[in-house]
Amino acid sequence: HKASSSITRFPLIPVRGVPLMNYIANNWDSIWAFRPDPSDLLIATYPKAGTTWTQEIVDLLLHNGDAEACKRAPTPVRSPFLEIVSPPPIPSGLDLLEKMDPPRVIKTHLPFQLVPPGFWENKCKSIYVARNAKDNLVSYYYFDLMNQTQPEPGPFGGYIHKFMQGELSWGSWYDHVKGYWLEREKRNILYLFYEDMKENPRREVERIMKYLDLSVSDEVVSQIVELTSFKNMKENPMANYSCVPSPVFDQSISPFMRKGEVGDWKNHFTAEQSKLFDEDYEKQMKDVDIPFRTLI
Numbered sequence: 001h002k003a004s005s006s007i008t009r010f011p012l013i014p015v016r017g018v019p020l021m022n023y024i025a026n027n028w029d030s031i032w033a034f035r036p037d038p039s040d041l042l043i044a045t046y047p048k049a050g051t052t053w054t055q056e057i058v059d060l061l062l063h064n065g066d067a068e069a070c071k072r073a074p075t076p077v078r079s080p081f082l083e084i085v086s087p088p089p090i091p092s093g094l095d096l097l098e099k100m101d102p103p104r105v106i107k108t109h110l111p112f113q114l115v116p117p118g119f120w121e122n123k124c125k126s127i128y129v130a131r132n133a134k135d136n137l138v139s140y141y142y143f144d145l146m147n148q149t150q151p152e153p154g155p156f157g158g159y160i161h162k163f164m165q166g167e168l169s170w171g172s173w174y175d176h177v178k179g180y181w182l183e184r185e186k187r188n189i190l191y192l193f194y195e196d197m198k199e200n201p202r203r204e205v206e207r208i209m210k211y212l213d214l215s216v217s218d219e220v221v222s223q224i225v226e227l228t229s230f231k232n233m234k235e236n237p238m239a240n241y242s243c244v245p246s247p248v249f250d251q252s253i254s255p256f257m258r259k260g261e262v263g264d265w266k267n268h269f270t271a272e273q274s275k276l277f278d279e280d281y282e283k284q285m286k287d288v289d290i291p292f293r294t295l296i
């Protein structure tokens with residue numbers, strides 16, 4: 001396909017200090033002006049923290065565990081990505097949202113301070129999913145290798161430095177997890193951890209259910225846990241991003257559903273890199289106490 005072969009890795013342009021893909025930065029005013037409906041739900045994450053997993057759980061909860069209903073379309077169509085803008089003819093997140101009736105489940109990777117203020121003015125519910133920095137970094141590294149719209153990750157050692165310095169697309173992981181953490185009570189944000197979801201998915205599915213004021217049977221909760229296992233989502237064409245053409249997401253380099261584990265960072269960081277990262281982490285995170293776990 002000619003159009004897709006013109007896909008190139010997009011440069012990043014800062015928006016209020018946060019590096020974003022040029023297409024997003026150039027469309028910033030309309031993203032910032034987005035007015036959600038009070039019934040809309042926001043799912044916010046730093047990239048690769050468990051967004052797709054959470055989107056699938058939420059969609060299944062909203063459809064009482066109906067697997068077929070949740071195969072009506074691929075994830076980004078069922079649950080649009082607020083700020084994404086791609087070259088035409090691919091519809092932007094805002095284009096998709098405009099054609100959908102609320103209540104909508106909206107994905108964003110924007111840090112708290114860049115979320116359109118309409119979400120808070122309308123008191124929309126929002127779920128934030130955080131993942132420990134080291135696993136998040138490793139997952140993002142593989143994603144940047146395969147996603148041909150993101151900047152080249154370069155060698156892993158250098159990538160660690162870019163991560164620590166907040167130079168990756170969507171900016172600093174440290175600022176991101178802190179931004180939502182500090183606002184979670186005031187804004188009624190459900191703050192979840194990827195590691196908790198891995199440890200006890202049933203408990204976390206039930207937390208999401210209660211937050212959304214839904215009540216599904218115990219049997220349906222079990223079904224949702226099963227349908228959203230890593231293995232099942234990896235095999236589900238409506239959840240595994242096989243919808244994105246291979247010149248854009250080259251899943252032969254690394255599959256979107258790559259590993260789905262806690263602690264994979266141990267296979268990638270050398271002892272020296274880990275030490276350096278931990279020392280910097282202490283400094284960057286000294287003002288908050290967010291209970292991250294790098295192993296479970």
Ligand code: A3P
Binds near residue numbers: 256
């Ligand atoms: P890995 O690269 O570590 O495998 P996002 O959806 O935010 O882009 O996050 C993608 C990460 O979540 C990938 O991590 C992916 O494998 C993992 N993931 C997706 N679905 C999952 C599931 N059902 N269970 C566990 N991990 C999942």
